[in-house]
Amino acid sequence: MFAHNDDPSLFIWWFAHAADVVASWFGQGSGKTKLLFTQLMNHPAGVNGAWNTSVVGIALPMVPITWLLGPVVAYNIAIMLAAPASALTAALLIRQFTTRGPAFLGGFAYGFSTYVVAQSAGHLNLAVAITPPLVVYGLIRLARARSRRRALAIGLGLGCLLGWQLYVSSELAAGLSIAGSVFCAVAAVVLAQRSDAVQRRAGLKRLLTGGAAAAATALLIGLPLFRTMLTAPGAPQQTIRPHGVWNNDVLDVVFPSRFTLLGGPDADPLPRVQAIDPAEVGAYLGFFWVVFAILTTVLLWRHRRLGPLVQITALTGLVMWMLSLGSPWFFAGREILAVGPYRLIEVLPVLGNVLPMRLAVYPTLAAAVLLAVGVHEAQRKRGRQSRLLALTQVTAAVIVIAISTGPVSARQVPIPEFYDSGYAEHLPAGSVVKTMPRPIALAAPDADVALVWQAVTGMHYRETGGYFIGSTDTSPIVFGAQRDTLDERLRAPIPSAPEERARAASETVAALRAQGIDFVVIGQDVAYLPFPADQIAAFVAEGAGSPVQNLDGVFLIDLRSG
Template identity: 30%
Template sequence: MGLDAVRARLTGRVPTRLRRHLPDLLAYGTYLLLAIWACGRLWSHPRGRISGHLPIDNVEFFWWLSHAARSLVHFDNPFFSTQMNAPDGVNIMANTSVLGIGIPLAPVTLLFGPQVSYDVYLTLALAGSAATCYYVLSRHLVRSRLAAFLGGAFFGFAPGVVHHANGQPNFVSNFLLPLIVLRVVKLREPGRWLRNGMILALLVCWQLFLNEELLTLTALGCLAVIACYAAMRPADARRAVRPFVLGGAVAVGVATPLLAYPIWFQFTGPQSYAGIPELFNNWGEDITAFFTFARDTLAGSSPVEQTIGRTEQNSWFGAPLVILTVIMVVLMWRRSLPARVVTVVGTGFAVLALGPHLRLDGRERPSVPLPWLVFEHAPLVRYMYPSRLIFVVIACLAVLLALACDRVPRLELPGSPVRFRYLWALAVAVALIPIIPRPMPGVSPPHVPAFISAGGWKDYVDDRHSLVTVPLPSNTLGLKAVMWSAVTGQEFKIPRGYFLGPDRDQGGVGRFGATRSKTDDLLVKVSNTGRFADVTAADRENALAELRYWRAAIVVLDPTDRRAEQLRKAVTDLTGITPRYVTDVWVWDVRTLVDGAGR
């Protein structure tokens, strides 16, 4: 190639390519900046800040990321672990383990710790979800890159998504979902059913290890879309049956052998459970919430949570967006088949998300039954929160928003077209600007004493024994124990913990943490109130039996804990052992009680 040819390429083709891809690069860069903005308080001190709204969930995900890295280094079973809830263990597949991102991020976790890995995960999940939605919209549905950008931004940073980013990144990991939906739509293409089926299967396999609930919701949403499309375009649907069925069969044939064992382990393996507590299966949305600005948006505030909030704000879109949605439906209903489909599907899922009974202004109306009652005990559905059906609504709104922003400015309507475009731009701005996310709050993580971080515990604990913390970890107390385990790479076993496991007292229905014992109850009472009755012989026998069951080596109390002095007295009375102050914690060496193996 001559010099002139090289110069021609440098001055001609390269700028053209850059110019063609510049809108995409701007969109992806903006999404990344917005994700960094939302996670800014965490990034300000990666090892020194965690979610201020859901710190216990945040720490739980530290543990899942640490587990994924440990399973690679130690060749452990990635689907099960006895490093938490020793000796019974935790069914990793039956929990929100995010192995699909934890394993790829294992090098980051091993080099920098789970805190940094978590921040990387959360930031890329937010930006990546918006980016893949933008890609699908801009390449397959709309002509306007700006319209695709707005649809992608809403999908990746919707108020409900950002709310989950406060400690639940598995519900932010939506970057595969637009690609899965695209592949489902492409199954109808004649002559490409084999390729499309294989790609769909691999995407489904990956998503299963990110968030099964969202995968299930995506499947339900796709079924609803297919049904609506078939009803609206029956002739086209009939022509697509053969390639669709062939591609679907390929997807099932490829995915089944890959997922059979993990799914079997989840539902029948050790520490599996049957369903979730009824409280969550009935957890519907409040109608008022649709018109309310979410806490983590520019227009949102915390006090409103006291009226209608529970723990999730999936449907908190704000009144302007609800009004804009109605306008978009009116303008697009006759002009776009995809708009009609997502309108019907989104409306249906919004109604189901209200739960079994009407809720209004924070109060449930049991006298007003809703459609969810018909489905709440169906297979798979009984494991779901009805409130989270709103994620399908979010996807439908993202598509409708992109379609409307692409088509409406080009509509030939009475009056000045320029004035109408300005009015449309103003309406979109009024609806979307208030729900731009604010930086999520951050707080200091649980204190990690030098006894733990410097390895002082190694003088007492081996692979056969556990390190017991006071208070014992659960979904409400003892967060430090899970944190200590995570930041040390899970080098020691801990009894109890924060996870979903079977409730032995309720027939194996899922519960948070292990089934409570009498010793648990006693220490929880001390931690909460600072008071307890005199320890009895029965209390000591129960405590000794549990220490032996846990194969405990030491009991550790951080003196910075709330009511540490009362807890120290309680543990001393229960064990009959005087603690030693080692480095910066109180330590009870109980090996002589457990197995007579003192040092």
């Protein structure tokens, strides 16, 4: 799979879950029919998928591929389409103002930006960044609508898009509401100076008509999601991530990070409050692109035709860049402003869960538009200012090279042969299984590979482990299944004295049986095991009074006989 961290294991699991649910609707599969709440992971408590990256909006269209080729292939196809799809939607937006060449350039700059490619290293829900340019495109079409009926139709289309986005990434949807508010406020101020009262009233009516239709449609589509969020168990009871950590540094915009051609895998990261997953660091534009955007803004600020576009784009991009710095602001890792503008958002319900780093998609889109508009205007004047055109083309080429992103690495997923077919013979359908290593909330390769093992079986069994956002009766926020008795016991060395070891093993297995666990499966030659696999298997087998079965890369112990 294409991945830097191990969050893709989670998306692969949700792809398999969606395929299983759809199959269950037709009398096949595991029999689970709910897309947004599941007990197939973190059994028996389950997981509230409305608060997690269940990517239903992508997983459902990919169901046929998941059925035919498996969830790993389906995930790889989806993640490889993220960048070109994002590029095409940005090009569609920019094409409203420029010829095809500049629109292609701007679309490429956005779709293959550091933000999109970095998120592609682990976060499918954020890498599919097609909604921001499409929403702006829809708002422009709405402003140009010649009738309220046309505005209503466009609003319904926007509502469907926003409703879909809720089921891909509710965080991106929440961030989009922030960016949309900024965009509309800036546009209202800029355009108010260029239209008379009659035009403003007509435009306001169209916006209200289309906006109301969009909001109502999105809310209607999102009702199942909101209902699950509010009523299903397992919802987090506090802010998901601590504030002040996932903030962009002021220098991120010009400092080459891991997923850039100039930085690469050996790039020294900027100092942070705490270590940040490189897949989150996506604000880089590069010196030349930033300078080009500034020059385009200055030179075209009062342009008769392009002036309003440049003003709205530049001001919206600037405000969103400031918000992406979070609160406080940092420069080269040092705090320079104790309370930033984002503090106003942090105190709001729901929106306070948006990580400011992830707002970098909006200044990136703004910079892409300014790049395309600047190149377009230079081309338009080629007859009179050929030198300017040549300089602009060279600058654009330098920008493309400077912002070029590094590749997302591909790695082999360690799947024991047991999960090719042998699992069906040894694990009855619907069995409750504890798999080791247990999934953990760690942005490192193979930390959650047990979820992939379950996914490739088509949800043949129920897993007690899990990697997710949720809560328990004692913890307002958790990021994975809680340690069970075996996990706790293995935090200390296995007793060497025979009587003590037998007693500890018996008590541990009794607790696992009380939890309803039927089998313990331990991967061989895998990472994140607290002790060698054979030692853990022998300890569990001693307590269960069952033999250890060595089956194609796993140890299996049957707990049912006790």
